[in-house]
Amino acid sequence: xxxxxxxxxxxxxxxxxxxxxxxxxxxxxxxxxxxxxxxxxxxxxxxxxxxxxxxxxxxxxxxxxxxxxxxxxxxxxxxxxxxxxxxxxxxxxxxxxxxxxxxxxxxxxxxxxxxxxxxxxxxxxxxxxxxxxxxxxxxxxxxxxxxxxxxxxxxxxxxxxxxxxxxxxxxxxxxxxxxxxxxxxxxxxxxxxxxxxxxxxxxxxxxxxxxxxxxxxxxxxxxxxxxxxxxxxxxxxxxxxxxxxxxxxxxxxxxxxxxxxxxxxxxxxxxxxxxxxxxxxxxxxxxxxxxxxxxxxxxxxxxxxxxxxxxxxxxxxxxxxxxxxxxxxxxxxxxxxxxxxxxxxxxxxxxxxxxxxxxxxxxxxxxxxxxxxxxxxxxxxxxxxxxxxxxxxxxxxxxxxxxxxx
Numbered sequence: 001x002x003x004x005x006x007x008x009x010x011x012x013x014x015x016x017x018x019x020x021x022x023x024x025x026x027x028x029x030x031x032x033x034x035x036x037x038x039x040x041x042x043x044x045x046x047x048x049x050x051x052x053x054x055x056x057x058x059x060x061x062x063x064x065x066x067x068x069x070x071x072x073x074x075x076x077x078x079x080x081x082x083x084x085x086x087x088x089x090x091x092x093x094x095x096x097x098x099x100x101x102x103x104x105x106x107x108x109x110x111x112x113x114x115x116x117x118x119x120x121x122x123x124x125x126x127x128x129x130x131x132x133x134x135x136x137x138x139x140x141x142x143x144x145x146x147x148x149x150x151x152x153x154x155x156x157x158x159x160x161x162x163x164x165x166x167x168x169x170x171x172x173x174x175x176x177x178x179x180x181x182x183x184x185x186x187x188x189x190x191x192x193x194x195x196x197x198x199x200x201x202x203x204x205x206x207x208x209x210x211x212x213x214x215x216x217x218x219x220x221x222x223x224x225x226x227x228x229x230x231x232x233x234x235x236x237x238x239x240x241x242x243x244x245x246x247x248x249x250x251x252x253x254x255x256x257x258x259x260x261x262x263x264x265x266x267x268x269x270x271x272x273x274x275x276x277x278x279x280x281x282x283x284x285x286x287x288x289x290x291x292x293x294x295x296x297x298x299x300x301x302x303x304x305x306x307x308x309x310x311x312x313x314x315x316x317x318x319x320x321x322x323x324x325x326x327x328x329x330x331x332x333x334x335x336x337x338x339x340x341x342x343x344x345x346x347x348x349x350x351x352x353x354x355x356x357x358x359x360x361x362x363x364x365x366x367x368x369x370x371x372x373x374x375x376x377x378x379x380x381x382x383x384x385x386x387x388x389x390x391x392x393x394x395x396x397x398x399x400x401x402x403x404x405x406x
Contacts, residue, residue: 008055010066010114022048023109023118031124038093040107053112056091061104061122066114071097102126194307205296212289219282226275233268
């Protein structure tokens with residue numbers, strides 16, 4: 001079996017959610033010599049059932065998810081799982097696809113859902129020498145790897161907790177944003193639905209009306225044809241009666257022919273009577289269609305009135321919103337003018353706004369005695385009386401008079 005271009009099924013399932021005991025790897029060497037093919041032997045446990053997309057990958061020790069494989073090979077499905085020999089399988093990795101470094105790796109059996117079902121002991125890819133053999137046979141490396149795996153599991157759990165918290169915050173923000181968008185789009189959605197409904201109803205009744213008109217024209221044409229046929233029959237009848245009188249007066253032998261003509265005349269009268277009945281039914285059908293058309297026009301008018309009311313409400317809400325916005329801008333403009341006026345008055349008086357002995361009352365305290373026309377309070381209502389020279393008083397009075405005149 002050769003490695004295919006198709007990527008194997010993987011997942012973000014973490015180590016603590018995997019089942020490593022369902023597939024057992026056997027005859028795993030402590031190290032493999034680089035440049036040679038590697039055969040991986042494995043055995044299915046009693047209750048494990050392999051599937052078509054299962055695969056065996058080579059992972060560097062310390063991996064977190066099945067997406068971190070180095071290389072992989074597809075698993076060959078046994079023909080009969082009940083056979084004992086079918087439980088023991090093997091797969092061969094070509095030397096070209098194997099790692100070239102001396103890091104620790106391990107075989108992992110991954111099912112088609114991306115979940116690990118078995119893992120081997122760690123091994124290396126490196127040449128054989130006595131010193132390396134002594135290092136591999138010690139248990140220190142294995143214990144260190146196991147400790148490292150525990151630390152990685154703990155770090156992974158912390159990352160999972162942080163991810164859940166961020167997902168919850170994102171969900172709350174998305175819900176709030178969705179709620180506001182729904183409130184904004186509700187009226188527009190109703191309006192569009194009503195417009196669409198009115199258009200569909202109008203198109204439907206226009207089609208019905210056109211069909212009724214066509215049927216009416218068709219029945220009128222048929223009535224005209226029936227009238228022509230009746231005139232022809234009456235003319236024919238008159239002619240036959242004259243011929244019959246001539247035959248009676250002329251020759252007794254033609255009595256049988258006269259009786260036959262009478263029978264034909266009776267048949268024509270019956271046909272004329274049936275045609276008149278059909279014409280009456282058609283007139284009743286036309287009247288019923290006219291009543292249906294009147295009812296449809298009334299329903300269409302009601303829908304148009306309802307759509308007009310909704311459009312009017314939407315326009316009124318937009319006008320109120322625009323008026324509030326303009327009022328806000330006007331108040332902000334007045335606020336800025338008053339700020340500049342206070343600064344100008346203080347500069348004429350030779351005072352600095354930050355060095356004034358009084359404290360401007362806030363909206364929570366001292367608001368009762370504040371002039372409602374000044375956004376930043378009355379600069380002359382401080383706790384201490386300020387002494388103003390006649391020159392300063394004259395400048396302030398002149399400036400105030402000039403501003404009022406403007």
